[in-house]
Amino acid sequence: MKVVVTGGAGFIGSHIVDRLIEEGHDVVVVDNLSTGNVGQIRPEGEFYQLDITDAALEEVFAKERPQFVIHHAAQIDVQKSLEDPVLDASVNILGTVNLLNCCVKYEVGKVIYASTAAVYGVPQYLPIDENHPVGPISNYGISKYTPEQYLKVYQExxxxxxxxxxxxxxxxxxxxxxxxxxxxxxxxxxFLAGQAPFIFGDGSQTRDFVYVGDVVKANLAALEKGDGGVFNIGTGVQVSVNELLEQFKLLLGGSIEPVYEPPRAGDIRDSVFDVSRAAEVLDWQSEWSLEDGLRETVKYYQDGD
Ligand SMILES: NC(=O)c1ccc[n+]([C@@H]2O[C@H](COP(=O)([O-])OP(=O)(O)OC[C@H]3O[C@@H](n4cnc5c(N)ncnc54)[C@H](O)[C@@H]3O)[C@@H](O)[C@H]2O)c1
Known part of the structure; x- marks a missing residue:
């Protein structure tokens, strides 16, 4: 199958591209390289250096005629979304609408859209399931949620x-x-530089950290399942920043202590996903433990790839 991966030169997108190529798919990457790196795209992939807001995107679709689109290109920096809301909205909202118009015109079979926990805003209860009310508290949260609404309407x-x-x-x-x-x-x-990391607050704040390999698997599952659905992709495990630090110490040894700074205004205290819908419908679940995921991650930065 031919799959367009937008943002395929970036962190998550490039791992998806690797896996699709390994599975024998034809992969077309569209990326403007604003944060991505062309060196992360395997040579088997077709690459277009192009902005998703560009009208020329249509030419890629006219030529390539993909069956699937996996959409990861985005302005991902929350801080930037606050400083430059127009840029954030133009990439994340208008860029996606431009992409969806191409998908309709060239009869793409399915779009998989990378959304975020940021659409939920401050959790009203934990773990957060997909029925939790949406309430973004940043421009980024708004600009990532809006395309979900377009997808619903474009389907109808x-x-x-x-x-x-x-x-x-x-x-x-x-x-x-x-x-x-x-x-x-x-x-x-x-840690690798032997420097003390900063922690904002007392370090007891929690997040759901999911390894990129699990996210890749969820995208592959969504090629075949979950039509018209919204799915949380996480581990369902709540990990505090202090626990994260302990894991790093165990992995790398040494006695580096963090520097605690005052909490940042607007930071969410705790977050963790309920991932049962993805398990049921996509037949997907997180398989990477934090320990194994961190080991792979640290190895990558140690090798300086
Ligand atoms: N990293 C996370 O924890 C996380 C969490 C939730 C959602 N997401 C979503 O996953 C996706 C990928 O994020 P990532 O962490 O890999 O970020 P990334 O910055 O590594 O990847 C984004 C890619 O999109 C490209 N891009 C940006 N603007 C573009 C444009 N206008 N036209 C074409 N290409 C453009 C960048 O060059 C980059 O290669 C994003 O949609 C992001 O919102 C990421």
């Missing part, structure tokens, strides 16, 4: 099939420091 109006995957905090090799799982990348680099 044009019959465009889709699956939405809402990721918890994703981590793993190739991650940059700006993403939602960025704390792991920051800790890894600090």
């Amino acid at each position: 109006m044009f019959g465009l099939n889709y699956t939405v995957l809402r990721y918890a905090n994703v981590y793993g090799p190739r991650q940059g420091v700006k993403g939602e799982g960025g704390v792991i990348c920051i800790f890894a680099n600090k």
Whole structure:
């Protein structure tokens, strides 16, 4: 099958591209390289350096005629979304609408959309299931949620099939420091440099950290299942920042102690997903333990790939 992966030069997208190629699919990457790295795309993949907001995107669809689109291109920096809401909305909302128009016109069989826990905002209860009210508290949360609504309407109006995957905090090799799982990348680099990491607050705040290999598997599952559905993709395990730090100490040894800073305004205290719907419908579940995922991640930064 031919699959277009937008954002395929980025952290999560490039891992999906690797796996699709390994499974024998034809892969077409569309990425403007704003945060991605062309070196992360395997040579078997076709690459278009293109912005998803560009009208020329249609030419890619006219030429390639993909059956599936896995959409990961996005402005992912929450801070940037606050500083430049127009840029954030134009990439995440208008870029997605441009992409969906191409999908309708060239009769793409299905779109898989990478959404985020940020759509829920401050949790009203834990664990967060997909029925939890949506209430973004950042421009990024708004701009990532809006495409979910377009997908719903485009399915009703044009019959465009889709699956939405809402990721918890994703981590793993190739991650940059700006993403939602960025704390792991920051800790890894600090530890390897022998420097003390900063922790905002007392470190008891929790997140659901999901390894990128599990996220790849969820995308592969969504190629075949979960039509018209929204799924939380996480581990269902709540890990505090202090526990994360302990894991790093166990892995890397040494006696580095963190520097505790005052909590940041607007930071969510606790977050963890209920992932039972993905287990039931996509037949997917997280398989990577935090220990194994961190080991792979640290290895990547140690090797300096
Ligand atoms: N990393 C996480 O923890 C996390 C959590 C929830 C959701 N997500 C979502 O997953 C997706 C991938 O995130 P990531 O962490 O791999 O980030 P990333 O920055 O590594 O990947 C994004 C890719 O999109 C490309 N891109 C950005 N703007 C573009 C544009 N206008 N046109 C074409 N390409 C463009 C970038 O060059 C990059 O290669 C995003 O949609 C993000 O919102 C990530």
